[in-house]
Amino acid sequence: MKKPLFQNTNVMTGLFFTALALLLLFVWIPLDSDTGLIEKVRRQVAIGDALAPTVAALFLLIGGGLLMLLEGKSDTPPAIDAASVKFVARIFAMLVLSFVLMRYAGPLAVQVVNAIQGNDLEYRLLRDTAPWKWLGYVLGGTLAICGTISLTEGRFSLRALVVALLAIAAMIAIFDLPFDDLLLPPNGDL
Amino acid sequence: MMGTLDYIWLGVLAVFQGPELFSIFGLPISITLLMILCGFLLGIVVGATPGLAGPVAMAISLPILISVFGYTPDALLPVMGFLIGIMKGATIGGAVPAILFNTPGTPDAYMTTLDGYPMAQKGHAKKALRVAHFASVSGDTFSDVVLVICAPFLALLVEQYLDLPEKTALLILSLSFIAAAVGGSAAKGLISTGLGLLVAFIGTGADFYPRLSMGTEALSQGITLGPAILGVLIIGAVFHELAGQWRHRDVVSRPVPQIEIGSDRLSLGDVRKLMPYIGRSAIVGTMVGALPGIGSTLAATIGYTMGQRRHEKIAKPDEPAFGEGAMEGIAATEAANSSVSGANLIPVLSLGIPGNTAAVFLILAADSIGGFNPGPSVFKFTTDAVNPELVIAFGLFTAMFVANFLNWTIGGLFMRSMGIMARVPKQLLLPVVLLLTLTAIYVQETRLEVIWFTLAFGLLGYGMRLLAISPLPFVIAFILGGKLEATARQAFDATGSDPFFLLNNPIAAAFMVLSVAIIFLASRKKPESK
Numbered sequence: 001m002k003k004p005l006f007q008n009t010n011v012m013t014g015l016f017f018t019a020l021a022l023l024l025l026f027v028w029i030p031l032d033s034d035t036g037l038i039e040k041v042r043r044q045v046a047i048g049d050a051l052a053p054t055v056a057a058l059f060l061l062i063g064g065g066l067l068m069l070l071e072g073k074s075d076t077p078p079a080i081d082a083a084s085v086k087f088v089a090r091i092f093a094m095l096v097l098s099f100v101l102m103r104y105a106g107p108l109a110v111q112v113v114n115a116i117q118g119n120d121l122e123y124r125l126l127r128d129t130a131p132w133k134w135l136g137y138v139l140g141g142t143l144a145i146c147g148t149i150s151l152t153e154g155r156f157s158l159r160a161l162v163v164a165l166l167a168i169a170a171m172i173a174i175f176d177l178p179f180d181d182l183l184l185p186p187n188g189d190l
Numbered sequence: 191m192m193g194t195l196d197y198i199w200l201g202v203l204a205v206f207q208g209p210e211l212f213s214i215f216g217l218p219i220s221i222t223l224l225m226i227l228c229g230f231l232l233g234i235v236v237g238a239t240p241g242l243a244g245p246v247a248m249a250i251s252l253p254i255l256i257s258v259f260g261y262t263p264d265a266l267l268p269v270m271g272f273l274i275g276i277m278k279g280a281t282i283g284g285a286v287p288a289i290l291f292n293t294p295g296t297p298d299a300y301m302t303t304l305d306g307y308p309m310a311q312k313g314h315a316k317k318a319l320r321v322a323h324f325a326s327v328s329g330d331t332f333s334d335v336v337l338v339i340c341a342p343f344l345a346l347l348v349e350q351y352l353d354l355p356e357k358t359a360l361l362i363l364s365l366s367f368i369a370a371a372v373g374g375s376a377a378k379g380l381i382s383t384g385l386g387l388l389v390a391f392i393g394t395g396a397d398f399y400p401r402l403s404m405g406t407e408a409l410s411q412g413i414t415l416g417p418a419i420l421g422v423l424i425i426g427a428v429f430h431e432l433a434g435q436w437r438h439r440d441v442v443s444r445p446v447p448q449i450e451i452g453s454d455r456l457s458l459g460d461v462r463k464l465m466p467y468i469g470r471s472a473i474v475g476t477m478v479g480a481l482p483g484i485g486s487t488l489a490a491t492i493g494y495t496m497g498q499r500r501h502e503k504i505a506k507p508d509e510p511a512f513g514e515g516a517m518e519g520i521a522a523t524e525a526a527n528s529s530v531s532g533a534n535l536i537p538v539l540s541l542g543i544p545g546n547t548a549a550v551f552l553i554l555a556a557d558s559i560g561g562f563n564p565g566p567s568v569f570k571f572t573t574d575a576v577n578p579e580l581v582i583a584f585g586l587f588t589a590m591f592v593a594n595f596l597n598w599t600i601g602g603l604f605m606r607s608m609g610i611m612a613r614v615p616k617q618l619l620l621p622v623v624l625l626l627t628l629t630a631i632y633v634q635e636t637r638l639e640v641i642w643f644t645l646a647f648g649l650l651g652y653g654m655r656l657l658a659i660s661p662l663p664f665v666i667a668f669i670l671g672g673k674l675e676a677t678a679r680q681a682f683d684a685t686g687s688d689p690f691f692l693l694n695n696p697i698a699a700a701f702m703v704l705s706v707a708i709i710f711l712a713s714r715k716k717p718e719s720k
Contacts, residue, residue, distance in 0.1 A: 035397050038689075047678060052678075056671075057384065059383050059387060078657055095624075149618060163618050171629055184632070184633065187636075
């Protein structure tokens with residue numbers, strides 16, 4: 001039996017978006033826009049930068065209000081299962097970790113090789129040279145796919161690793177091998 | 191002097207005589223034709239794979255296609271032809287697992303399972319697939335004909351009768367209609383629309399300081415279309431599906447029974463029997479599809495219910511009832527959901543308002559490549575000089591009919607061989623789709639920042655699905671946000687800074703009253719249970 005996170009999700013959702021709309025209307029929009037709802041430019045009145053986000057906030061306010069008032073007592077509000085939310089949080093954290101690994105694996109490997117061989121290589125100059133350009137993508141991508149499969153299945157399996165490696169090889173074949181002008185992550189940033 | 195027929199002919203030639211790829215017996219085959227074929231076959235594959243759908247294939251293909259064809263107007267037809275091929279292929283592909291394995295490949299194929307699977311269990315799987323294919327292609331072709339006739343006329347009407355205040359009010363009406371119609375809860379639709387507008391307004395504006403950027407470099411450049419749309423639509427859906435897979439990880443899956451495909455054909459008598467169901471469903475689906483935001487699932491439900499009523503009245507006692515393996519049930523569903531796809535392009539091509547995810551990706555492609563801005567200005571039949579956008583529009587219509595031709599000829603055969611795709615385990619497929627989508631976004635924008643943005647929007651998309659808030663109004667509002675503000679600014683200036691410019695004009699005022707009335711009426715109706 002799954003444990004619901006909130007008793008009435010519609011009321012909570014309505015409340016959240018009403019509060020967000022009020023925050024937008026009275027704090028974020030006034031403090032973070034240089035012009036108001038309307039502005040005077042050379043004696044001409046024009047629409048200011050704050051008007052459009054105010055309309056967006058009004059949509060949220062009306063939507064949140066209607067949700068609380070009209071659907072708050074719905075017999076079938078969406079049930080939120082706390083365990084599923086935690087699972088997605090774990091997947092998200094694992095993906096962040098994968099992309100951090102993807103970002104730093106290549107430059108780190110170059111530094112290690114430099115330290116061992118006494119070279120003066122720079123990853124930036126190698127970012128379009130095999131196998132350096134694939135290092136971060138292979139490591140980070142494998143962790144992302146294999147980790148996500150393992151978390152979903154609740155166990156690590158060799159099958160997950162093989163699927164990840166094959167998928168990464170296929171993606172390199174699709175995005176990198178045929179195109180000179182495409183850079184796999186993270187090589188465009190380095 | 192250019193006439194209407196000249197434009198149509200130029201559009202046809204743009205598809206058939208575009209850049210040549212190779213020739214068969216001296217007959218040149220243009221790259222656009224090949225791209226339509228590839229997109230169509232890929233569409234059938236993804237449509238037949240539960241957990242994948244047309245939008246996923248479009249999201250992944252778009253950056254690759256743009257890399258291949260570049261950012262020139264010559265790229266528009268091959269790229270958009272490919273996307274149209276996917277859209278049409280995925281529509282028929284969704285019926286395959288629905289019939290063979292009782293698992294709809296796409297959400298709108300759910301009603302197909304009701305009669306398709308019982309037919310398959312009785313040994314008539316091949317006939318069920320043939321019925322689904324015939325009904326689907328008939329509905330789709332009908333819908334395309336309506337699109338070709340209606341879109342230019344609607345665009346001309348808009349250009350002739352609507353000025354800036356009315357266009358602003360029309361955009362607001364579209365947003366409120368989508369908010370009210372999508373997802374079954376007007377309140378949640380408004381929230382989704384509000385979020386989409388808010389995100390569209392971050393880091394933009396007329397002033398030197400990029401509004402709502404909190405002084406940060408990342409937000410001051412604004413949020414680009416790719417991360418927001420793909421994050422909410424694709425990554426959010428992947429997170430949601432993965433959570434579902436994880437929840438049921440301990441459930442021992444029953445082996446999928448091997449269905450005997452059978453060999454029965456669709457006779458002329460069968461076709462005659464099916465046509466009234468297909469005709470009605472095609473009309474319903476086309477009408478539903480022409481309204482932005484209402485999806486093919488609703489069209490399928492209406493088509494099926496109408497077909498069921500008719501069947502109850504006229505069916506012979508020995509014929510199976512709807513839900514027990516009636517081929518009329520498959521025909522009614524498939525004709526309805528397939529006839530949505532063509533009509534769905536009416537609002538996008540004539541008004542610039544995307545009504546479904548396929549239209550969103552066509553806009554994304556047009557926006558990325560440049561040289562084609564879907565909207566009423568496309569249909570300017572200039573006589574002294576060629577309007578290249580109009581040629582592209584007729585090229586797109588031609589591409590749709592080419593895809594239909596492929597669908598009539600090879601679609602059925604290819605579709606019937608796709609049963610294997612339903613056996614691909616989702617928990618292995620979805621993580622690959624996730625990384626593929628993120629890689630596709632990165633190679634287009636080459637900044638790790640876009641990955642973080644996409645993941646963040648993926649979380650937003652997951653949260654929205656968790657709370658039963660449809661992400662489609664978010665995406666459409668995000669696309670239309672900039673256009674709404676620009677039109678409103680122009681209308682305000684053009685009316686001499688009249689603060690009541692939306693109410694002083696009768697058409698604009700009528701649109702505004704309708705916008706409020708739609709939300710009011712939709713809020714009063716009991717929300718659909720989820």
